[in-house]
Structures are given as C-alpha cells and as structure tokens.
Amino acid sequence: MNDIEISQAATTAPITEIAQTLGLTPDQIEPYGNNKAKIKLPVTGDTKNSKLILVTSINPTPAGEGKSTVTVGLGDALKRQGKKVAIALREPSLGPVMGMKGGATGGGYAQVIPMEDINLHFTGDMHALTEAHDTLSALIDNHIQQGNALNIDPRQIIWKRVLDINDRALRQTVIGLGGRTSGVPRQDGFDITVASELMAILCLSKDLADLKARINRIVIGYNYDKEPVTVADLKVAGAITLLLKDAIKPNLVQTLEHTPAIIHGGPFANIAHGCNSVLATQTALKLADYVVTEGGFGADLGGEKFMDIKTPVLGKTPDAVVVVATVRALKYNGGVAKTDLEAENLDALAKGSANLSRHVQSMQHYGVPVIVAVNRFTSDTDAEIKQLLDFIHDTLHVPAYDTTVWANGGGGALSLADAVVSATAKSQAFNPLYQPEDDLMTKMTAIVQNIYGGKDVELEPKAKRQLKTFAKYGWDKLPVCMAKTQYSLSDNAKLLGAPTDFTIHVREFVPKLGAGFIVAMTGNVLTMPGLPKHPAALDMDITADGKITGLF
Template identity: 65%
Template structure:
C-alpha cells in the first residue's frame, strides 16, 4: 500500500494557470509560485452572487482519527465529477502539528491537495509573514519602553506575546531584556504558536487591506500604569504591520489530485482561536464556484460553533448544509473501547459512543442548519457496525452515507455528494446564531457552555471575574466570545469522552482580541504554545539528494 506522500508524488499536476482558467480567473489576476501554486489578486470579484456553502465538521477527535480533511477533498472532487463547479476552501497547516503529532494536514490517500510537501512546510510564506509581523510588534513595544516610554506602558501589564510556528514548550514563559541597560528593559515574556497569534485571526477575518490595517490598529498590546489600554494605533505601527502582511492577505490557489481548485489560506487553531480559513479565501471561492466545501477545525463544539458565531458575521454568508464526519472506530472510543481494541466488533460500545455524534448533530441543527453524516470508512470496519451506525442516524432522521475517499478519491463520496446536493435543494437552511452579541459576556459564555457543551454550571476564577468587570468598563462586552478548550471532549477535561454529564466549565482567563473582534475565553489547561510529543512526527521526515521529501503523511 502506498503512503500518502508516495501517492502525492506519483500524481500528475495540472499547471496552476489551467486551474485558474477553469475558475475563470485571468492570468493578470494570479501571481505564480512555480508551476503549481499561485496567489490570487484581491481585486478578483467575478460573479455577484455567491455559491452554496458546505461546512464540514466532525465529532470530538480521538487518536483513532476522523479524516475530516480527506472527506472534504473527496466530496469536492465528486461534486466536480457531477459537473457542479465545486471549489475547496481550507486552512493552511501549521508547522507545529506537522512536525509534532499529526504529521501533514493536506488530506490523505487519493483525496489530497497538492503539492502536499510544499503546503505542509513553508508553502507561500504566509505563516512566516504573520510570525514576522507578530514579532515586529513585540520589538516596537520593547523599543518604545526603552526609548522613554512616552505612552506610559506598564511592562508588567503587556499582554502581547512573541510567536513561533513550532511546538516549543520551553518558550511558554521567558525573560527578555536581560543584561545591561543597552539590552532593553527586563520583563517576563512568553511565546504563542503563530497560529494562535491575534494577527493570524485578524488576517483571517479581514475583508481587504483597509480592513486589515484597521483591525491591526485596534489590537490591544497591554495597559498603562493608569490601567488604560494601549493599542497598535497608539504605537503608530499599523501601517508597517500591514505592509509586512500585504502579500499574505492574498489567498493561495492549488489543486487536488483530481484537479479540483482549492484555496488554502490562513490557519488559526480551533482549540485556541476560531479555527477557520480566511474570509477572503472563502468569499473568493464563493464568487468563483457554485458549491464551496470548507472545513472548521476540530470537533463541531469548537470550529463549527466559532464558524457560525464568529466567521459568518464577517463572511456575510451562512452554510447551506453541515456535513458531520464520524468514524466507527472513533465512536467506539467514545463508547469506552481502548485504542488497541478498535479493530474488534463492539456494537454496544458503538451505540454508546453514538451519543457524541448525536449531540453534535443536535447542536448544528439548533443553528437552523440541515445535517448530513459522512461515515469515513476504514479497512477493518465491520459491516455490522457500519449498518448499525446508519440505522442509528436514520432513527433521528438524519441521512448517513459511507465515504471511502481515502481509497477511492471523489468516487468514494458518490452517494455523499448526491445527498448533500439534494439536501441543499430540499431542506432550506434557516441560519440563526446561538446568541446575540448584546448579551453580557458571562451570559454568552454560559450559552455556549450549556447549549453546545452540555455543562451544568460555569465557574469563573477570581482573575476571570475581574476581567469581566474590566471588559464591561472598557466597552468590549458587545464582542462575540471564542472559547479555548480541549478538542478531545465536549467538556474542558480531555479525559471525559462521549457526552459528559453534570460537569462544570472553569473559566480561568478572558483575553481581549479587539483587532480580531472577539474575546478569547481560556478554560481548563489549554495552552497557547503546545509542546512536542515524546516521539515527534519529525523523526520520520527526511529529504533525499534530489530534494524529494519523505515521512510527511
């Protein structure tokens, strides 16, 4: 059996100019990165009406894997086989997970976006540009203090952190400015992974360069000795930051193995930030395609909820259908089965684990959206288990279709794609947000915790209580909330699988992201700078003398 990277390397790529022509993009509107990658000009407007939007999400992920990206790619490929003019809009992979635990993030098997090596590594440099802009802001802050601190910034109240797009736990807490006076003012500092940077969120939610600059200007970097917020605009560097990001704002065009056009742009983490690709990329795809398949990060409790409560407002378009990805083996894990026992038939565990899928379906339906379940098949799945899962979905009046896109590409989504098209036509989406932004921040958090996660109570630590008061005083309480929590559970405890009952959600910190336009609510022990596992995926990666990569998956 060929590995993902071997399949990718044996696939024939079409010229990216031909992919652009397929979408009706003129050669003057693309900037080539070799033969197989391009950036698309932001001036590209194309048709006035927007295509249908298909949001792909999943159950809570487990080590067994769900294959959400693989299903998304195969679904788009099959839609194009049906002559539906489909386009993909996906996130860029972060080097942290690529080199850490997950490996590559471009799909798998015969449902991949190409060139997978480039996309998984440096791609067109977008994330590096965000890292540079983030750290330039840190340099401007420290220089301002060193040069006399005209704004009266309290070094102990700087909330802006430096960033790096790698998992590096040693950088979570650092000291800067050590040495003599010429080395700067000493203070405690820390690093976030770049995809958790507010600048990543700003870039992904901005509608154009003017909006990007305005959002950058609103970023709060810390507070004065009088506890007044200090912004990027106060430092007068929003123009410089926007200049560093002007090329990164342009969406990247690539293709799948089956030459379906794919925009891959932006990549905020879903367990820390809002977990969706850029508004610019999604809207460009909607203008160019009749059907757009996009993906929200991690489970529906994280990426999909944030897509629906944060991104939709900026995108000005809500999904027409939600595709919920689930696997037999992951549901058995949610039903209590150990990883080394997943290849054995266990109908009771599957039925118990189905509760997790059912909860996510009900959550998406509460937004007024129709749901279709994609059962991502694996070779050792038992027919009895696949049939039971379909029956369980039928009992709650939801269509569940088997998907074998890893093995069969677009043809593996044959029934799924047809059902998605029919669902869009027959069950008109009636989107409604979970909450109104006018609600108090505490009530917005409680709505998500109780309605989406199933929490019994929400507990605010002393620090978070104080921050709630400050947020109201400063007039930031009308912003949506972006809850940072573990992706592995509906709760804030990663060990609680299935559908936990009678748990309390603990809020330990609320961080204003005024440029992005939301408040990040930190729960449990979620970290904004992940660490590497005992055996990082990087140990299997290599490159030969001809420049051919291996070990990415």
C-alpha cells in the same frame, strides 16, 4: 502507498489551467512555481446563488477522523458530477506537522497537492505572520527602552511573541537580560503562530484597509493607569500591515482530481477561531457554484466558531453542514483503547455514538440541514457500519452515508454529494446561537448548554475582575471565542463521550479587539503546544536528489 507517495506520484495540472476552471485569467494570479499561486485581490463576482457546505466532525481522537479528507473527497465528488466547485481549507502549521497531529491536506486519494509544499513552507504566509507579530513585539519593547512615552506597564503587556513550531520551553520566558543596552527586563512568553491575533485578523479581514484598521485596534497591554494601550497608540500599524501585503492574498492549489482548492489562513480551533480566511471563502463563493469548507477540530469548536464568529463577517451562512464520524473514533469514545480499535465492538460503538448525537444536535440548533459522513476505515466491519448508519437514520433522523474517499477519491462520496446538493436546494432560516447585544456570560452559557451539553460557566477570580474591566470599555458585548480542549465536549480532555451537567471553568480572558472577539481560556488549554515523545520529525528525511520521505 502512503499519503506522500500518492501525492508524489500524481500528475499536476499547470496552476494556470486550474485558475481558468474558476474563470481566473493569467493576470489575476501570481504563480509560485508551476503548481501553486496567489490570487490577486479584489476578485469580482456574485455570491448570492453559490452554495456553502461546512464540514465539521465529532471530537478528534488518536484514532483519526479524516475531516479534511472528507472535505476534499466531497469536493472531488461534486466535480465528478459536473458541478463548478471550489474547496476552501486552512493552511497547516509546522507545529503539528513536526509534532503529532500531522498535516491538513487530506489523505490517500482525497488530497490537495503539492502536499509537501503546503505542509512545509507553502507560499510563506506563516513566516510573514510570525515576522509581523514579532516585529510588533520588538517595537513594544523598543518603545519602553526609548523612554516609554505611553507609560506602558511592562508587567501588563499581554502581547506575547510567537513561533510556528511546538516549543514548550518558550511558554514562559524572561527577556531584557544583559544590561542597560539590552532592553528592559520583564516576563514574556511565546504562543504558536496560529494562536496569534494577527492570524485571526488576517482570516477575518475583508481587504487591506480592513486589515490595517483591525491591526490598529489590537490591545498590546495596559499603562500604569490601567488603561489599554493599542497599536494605534504606538503608530506602527502601517509597518505591520505592509509585512502582510502578500500574505493577505489567498493561495490556489488543486486536488489529486484537479479540483481547485483555495488554502488560506490557519488558526487552530481549540485556541483560536479555527476557520480559513473570509477572503478565501468569499473568493471561492464568487468563482464557484459549490464551495466546500471546514471548521477545525469538532463541531463544538470549529463548527460553533464558524457559525458565531466567521458567519457574521462573511455575510453568508452555510447551506448545509456535514458532520464527519468514524467507527473507530466512536468506539474510542465508548471506552475502547487505541490498541484495540481494530476489533469489532458493537457495544462500545453504541455507547460512543452519543458523542455523534451531541454534535449533530448542536449543528441542528442553527437551522441548517445536517448530514453525517461516516468515513470508512479498512478495519471497520459491515456490522459496525450498518449499526452506525441505522443509529443515525433511526435515532438522529438525519441522512448518513458510508464514504470511502481515502481509497476511492471523489468516487467514494458520490451519494454524499447527491445529498449535499439536495440539502442546499432547500430554503432555510438561520438561527444564531446568541444575539450581538448579549453579554459575555450569556454568550458563554449559550455555548456551554446548547453546543457542549454542559450546565454552567464558572469564572475564576481573575476572569471575574476582567469582566468588570471589559464592561468599562464596552468590550463585554463582543463575540466569545472559547479556548478549550478539542478532545472532550467539556474542559477535561479525559471526559469522553457525551458528558452532561458539567461546568466549564474560565480562568482568564484575552481581549482581541482587532480580531473582534474575546478569548475565554478554559481548563488547562495551552496556546503553545509541546512535542510528543516521538515527534513526527524523527521519521522525516530528504534524499540527495531532494525527495522528501516520512511526511505522513
């Protein structure tokens, strides 16, 4: 059976029972039907003895890595061993669901359910974020139309509109056409919703008051005197915040094995910070002894951003890191075409393993125990699995385990779970990559050299001018969120494996003061993806009785 058939055949427990396993009473949740719910805030509890496990991976490839699948399978394995566990994941975006990447609910017998609801509209968080973001856009343009008391320069508005679907035609637009009553004409554009600063703010806010305070700090553009204009200047933070009053509450669902899963927030890791919400992770830590979460894409993106952007806000560092790798993806990094990955190729596997080595070393920099989970595919040969495990043990000197969670659920990760429990019991000293007082160039250089394995950072003229402006306003000491291709350690998507001595090219910076970081736009990375030649939407359908087909 495929993923959706497995999900549809599953027997779900009432969401009230899942809540009870975490110690939540019926009046602490807001059910959305029988199998999903919002968790009311605040949730009380002590997090000091809870263990946090971060799951990340090598660079993603068309071959697939199964990071979310391993995250779910590991959570189920810990539950099978009698641990009180919760999984904390991001919400999927409709863009990749309808496009090419797929969903974010795991796969096979290591899934969160109901996968159709989660991958489509879920509890409406994405829609609320889209509406809140575009409400702010409308208020900005209305302010200009109604006399522009703040002297906003329409040419210097950096707040684009958003849509939660891949639509390349909207990357660059012109608005306000149609005469005096239709607004002031200006250049605009759309990002995908998960790239919205509101998404990052929602995922980094500690409560409703913090959410409102962060929204007030958003820089929407500049006035004719080249001074920044914020939401606080527009006096509309209250209206934007109230549109997110329900979206701020974490969502509770379950896995196929009835392990509680808290799914909330969904920033992409290539163009945003790639982690689920602080509130969801904190809630899980208050309610469970072991929390398994993930950072989007590879360790160079979601892994690094979890450590350097989310951890300081969360107030807790991971107790262990699991790096997911597959034989297929490493062979792809070793030069094998996607069409030839089924065939055994030990030479390509050996060459591509350098990519895994780089990601393990980058996570080791933080001083946290690292474990490798080899996610086995049916085409992997015993010789390939043995060679990879031997390389990890003998060369990288970290524990590694062959996992089969897609086929066997939690039963396919019991050895991995044992290793994780042992690793989290060890004392450790977290080693941050950079210090808060470091400037942006120092922070970017630390990331490029210690995480990517590169040599230098090069700024294009616009980025150089922006750094001077940021220093004037004191923004040059904020954390940096690198917007970079997920397919390579460099900013060139075609440069696979573990390249060295390369330069990361920053074309511009985007200040996101509400989120609390500066985004560095590198290479040709885009904040509004496009659909592929054969989007996944072409294979989807729904029957007369409401049964969904073709959704993975």
